Amino acid sequence: MAAGKGAGKPVSLWDNLRIRFMVCFFGVFVCYFYYGILQETITRGNYGGEKFTFARTLVFIQCIINSVFAKILIQCFESSKVDHTKSWLYGLCSLSYLGAMVSSNSALLYVNYPTQVLGKSCKPIPVMILGVTILRKKYPLAKYLCVLLIVGGVALFLYKPNKAAAAVADDHIFGFGEILLLVSLTLDGLTGVAQDHMRARFQTGANHMMLNINMWSTLVLGLAVLWTGEVWRFLSFAEEYPSIFYNILLFGLTSALGQTFIFMTVVYFGPLTCSIVTTTRKFFTILGSVILFGNVMTDMQWIGTILVFLGLGLDAKFGKSPKKH
Numbered sequence: 001m002a003a004g005k006g007a008g009k010p011v012s013l014w015d016n017l018r019i020r021f022m023v024c025f026f027g028v029f030v031c032y033f034y035y036g037i038l039q040e041t042i043t044r045g046n047y048g049g050e051k052f053t054f055a056r057t058l059v060f061i062q063c064i065i066n067s068v069f070a071k072i073l074i075q076c077f078e079s080s081k082v083d084h085t086k087s088w089l090y091g092l093c094s095l096s097y098l099g100a101m102v103s104s105n106s107a108l109l110y111v112n113y114p115t116q117v118l119g120k121s122c123k124p125i126p127v128m129i130l131g132v133t134i135l136r137k138k139y140p141l142a143k144y145l146c147v148l149l150i151v152g153g154v155a156l157f158l159y160k161p162n163k164a165a166a167a168v169a170d171d172h173i174f175g176f177g178e179i180l181l182l183v184s185l186t187l188d189g190l191t192g193v194a195q196d197h198m199r200a201r202f203q204t205g206a207n208h209m210m211l212n213i214n215m216w217s218t219l220v221l222g223l224a225v226l227w228t229g230e231v232w233r234f235l236s237f238a239e240e241y242p243s244i245f246y247n248i249l250l251f252g253l254t255s256a257l258g259q260t261f262i263f264m265t266v267v268y269f270g271p272l273t274c275s276i277v278t279t280t281r282k283f284f285t286i287l288g289s290v291i292l293f294g295n296v297m298t299d300m301q302w303i304g305t306i307l308v309f310l311g312l313g314l315d316a317k318f319g320k321s322p323k324k325h
Contacts, residue, residue, distance in 0.1 A: 020268055027261030029281050035254040036113060036285040037292060042247050043108040050237070055105040057234040058248060059098065060221040063214045065252030066259070070211035073260065083208040085198050090209075093194040094216035096187040101217075103184035110177025113289040114297060114305070117282050118157055119181035121308055122150055126189030134193055146315035153307030156300050206263045283309050 043052050052058075074081075107116050125147055131137040198204040225231040238244050265277055286305060289295050297305070 017268075024261055024265040024268065025277055028258060028265060028277050029284070031254045031258030031261060032278075032281050033285055033288060035251065035258055036117065037288065038247050038251040038254065039105070040108065040113040040289060042244060042251060043105060044113075045244075047237075047241055051109060052237075052244075053109070054230055054234040054237065055102050055109075056221055056228075057225050057230055058105055058251075059101045060218065060225055060231075061248055062101070062252045062255055063098075063217040063221060065249075066214040066256045067211055067218055069253075069256035069260070070207050070214065073207045074211060078205060078207055081205060081208070083202075083204065083212070085202040085204045085208065085212070087212075089194065089198055089202075090212040091216050093191055093198070094213045094220060096190040096194065097213050098217045098220060100184045100187035100191060103180045103187065107177045107180035107184065110175060110180070112295040114286045114295050114301075115157070115177070116181060117286050117289070118154065118305060118308055119178070119185065120188075121282055121312060122154055122185055125150060126185045127192045130189040130193050143315065146311045149311030149314065150308050153304040153309075153311060156304030156307065210259060 042058065043055075045052060104116065104120060107119070111119075128139060128143065128147055132139070195204075195209065198209065225234075262278065283305070290297060
């Protein structure tokens, strides 16, 4: 009997689902929490009165790092897998992907990080609208109710009652930063539609998608930053504030690594668990931003934030279409 037990295959720690989940959870949490801190540090940092206005260059560097990271993953784990997705599809998808990232980063010049995170958390709204209008999808009633909860939460978050005459001049209900977030959300929705089409039509893998979309984005952005001369202005800026190179490198690495942990969570535990993990992460990112950067939030904004994440959580649990038997 003893010999029989000893002959069994040794169980590794990675085979333990709890250990695996903890690795995935903390991987997503740590990477994106630090990613958020770095994003706010870079875009809203103190540069002697100057503002960081190089959103395209920031995304350009991020896309390069994502491409390299995805290539390494493919070489290590998917070298035998052939990708049949059309290149032009990747090209089109990269445009919306790029626009969403640039708009999102640019928005931080006008709004604080909690507003940006909450805005980006509303991704189900454009995805659902575009799904209904373009793909003719049908959603359960619970989905609409959850989205309504999210919309209500965002409305509460953005609503600012009339201030006294002493109110700050930049107090607004819906300004340029919020418009950029709206653009980013819409483009996120278009990216999601394109990615769904690729998965359905060509069974595109996550790493191949990450590699090709980021490579196309690198090409497009590379031309853009060279054409506009932004890259040279960025290099002059970075020469004056060299610490930004370190932050941007870490920013790109945390982004790429975070995407990997998200993919691992989907593979091992499914999209529902992944959505719960990422939703939890976003909420704590807002808390971190409030604590670390002094982004003060009103009681109404906290209520709005809770409503948004409640809507996201309920959507993850009840907003799925019933499975057909």
